[in-house]
Amino acid sequence: MxxxxxxxxxxxxxxxxxxxxxxxxxxxxxxxxxxxxxxxxxxxxxxxxxxxxxxxxxxxxxxxxxxxxxxxxxxxxxxxxxxxxxxxxxxxxxxxxxxxxxxxxxxxxxxxxxxxxxxxxxxxxxxxxxxxxxxxxxxxxxxxxxxxxxxxxxxxxxxxxxxxxxxxxxxxxxxxxxxxxxxxxxxxxxxxxxxxxxxxxxxxxxxxxxxxxxxxxxxxxxxxxxxxxxxxxxxxxxxxxxxxxxxxxxxxxxxxxxxxxxxxxxxxxxxxxxxxxxxxxxxxxxxxxxxxxxxxxxxxxxxxxxxxxxxxxxxxxxxxxxxxxxxxxxxxxxxxxxxxxxxxxxxxxREDDVVAVARTVRKLSRPGDGVLFLPSRRREWLLSYPALYARLDDVALARSPAASRTLQGTELPPDTIRSRLLAVPRVIALTDPDGRPLDPFPREEVKRRTLREYFEECGRVRVWGAQVVVYVRRPDAGSAARAEGCRGER
Structure with a gap:
């Protein structure tokens, strides 16, 4: 039919x-x-x-x-x-x-x-x-x-x-x-x-x-x-x-x-x-x-x-x-x-709270402090607060997000990150909570290694989905001098 x-x-x-x-x-x-x-x-x-x-x-x-x-x-x-x-x-x-x-x-x-x-x-x-x-x-x-x-x-x-x-x-x-x-x-x-x-x-x-x-x-x-x-x-x-x-x-x-x-x-x-x-x-x-x-x-x-x-x-x-x-x-x-x-x-x-991170950084930081993002994509935590971000020295940043046509900017080579990090006496590090996988990239590894070898942790504040850690550069003197460095933070 x-x-x-x-x-x-x-x-x-x-x-x-x-x-x-x-x-x-x-x-x-x-x-x-x-x-x-x-x-x-x-x-x-x-x-x-x-x-x-x-x-x-x-x-x-x-x-x-x-x-x-x-x-x-x-x-x-x-x-x-x-x-x-x-x-x-x-x-x-x-x-x-x-x-x-x-x-x-x-x-x-x-x-x-x-x-x-x-x-x-x-x-x-x-x-x-x-x-x-x-x-x-x-x-x-x-x-x-x-x-x-x-x-x-x-x-x-x-x-x-x-x-x-x-x-x-x-x-x-x-x-x-x-x-x-x-x-x-x-x-x-x-x-x-x-x-x-x-x-x-x-x-x-x-x-x-x-x-x-x-x-x-x-x-x-x-x-x-x-x-x-x-x-x-x-x-x-x-x-x-x-x-x-x-x-x-x-x-x-x-x-x-x-x-x-x-x-x-x-x-x-x-x-x-x-x-x-x-x-x-x-x-x-x-x-x-x-x-x-x-x-x-x-x-x-x-x-x-x-x-x-x-x-x-x-x-x-x-x-x-x-x-x-x-x-x-x-x-x-x-x-x-x-x-x-x-x-x-x-x-x-939600996974984290950018407002809480920014509020904590504002409380702990001083103008001219170095700021380090571990990993680099956590730079997003401060990008919505340009006035706060501008008063800090982003030691790993090569080009800003706008200049590099990216979301979080581009970073310097590992050796340059290390030398710039060693030139600042005080660093505010923004990191993921404990237990999260660590990025294996060379830039991230050099950040962690430099902080571990040359800086002393003087304070850590945990907020939802993030941590804000204060590091102070260790003096060349012995352990007593290192302790004095952190006592100045208190």
Missing amino acids: NTPTRDLDRPLAPPRVPERRTTAPVLAPAVLAAVLGLWGLTRHSSMWRDESVTYQVSHRTLGELLALLGRIDAVHGLYYLLMHGVFALWDGGLVALRLPSVPATALAAAGVGALGSRLAGPRAGVLSGVLFALFPATQQYAQEGRSYALVTAGVVWATYLFVRGIDSAARGWWAGYGALLAVVCWVHEFAALVLLAHAVTLRLLGVPWRRWGWAAAGVLVAVAPLAVVGARQAGRQLGWLGRPSPAMWLAFLAVSALGLLLSRVPPLADRTVTALALPLLTVPPGLLITVSLLRPWYVDRYVLYALTGLALLAGLALDRLPAHVGKAAVCLLALALLPASLAVRTPES
């Missing part, structure tokens, strides 16, 4: 619940996400090193910023340009740094609500969006001066346009889908992994691929220049990553298993729900963590948007319960997640 050619362009509309005109699925999650995002936004006046990168890079001149992106961090280029504009309009410190992520998260939660409503009705939409807003990871990145909330919002709404495109003969949905996703991929190129999830959805639903294929091809063409530049920078950009740890695998498998379990709830046997939500939850992180066995690229926040799938599955499952039971379940879940919600608003929820 021959199929008419015109049928190839006709979308196979998945079954869905007829929509009732209500704004609750969009507004309720958005308001909740915004309130949660503003709650404790400054995290007790703390900032971690990735946010410090955003802060100091976004404060460079436009020329310096573009020069940097030609060498490293092009994957975050569009976000840095956005934040450059934010700080040009209002240099509001930590609040300005994080504030764009709050409406982005609210927009993402609204999109999850819109998706749930489209798939299963307004009540399911409200529940899905509210659950998404309550996830601790959602709240964490709503208060982060990085791009992940913006990427999540873009992917969620692109997925909404994807669903509308499947359900409509109009081509405008696919045009919007391709345009939005192309922009989102320029904010962070790993957003492109959602294309694979959508491809799996189309395959499971048996929907024709033609219009989606054109839109997806447009996205890939649009993001290709960034992908080429990003591939060249990958060694410098992602060289710090190791292969996925057992804990990462367990977390991925546990979340995937939970999603699979929710998809097996009898009322969710509707293939449209599972065909959309389950690939969205599992395919992007699953592919990235698997590829990372060969090329370590996996960090869960790079695919934060995958939690949309879990929120949809959980929200639609709760929608099948009686209304009062569903509301009670959401309230109980919010209470159960409250400790985690509080935890993500503390400095300890």
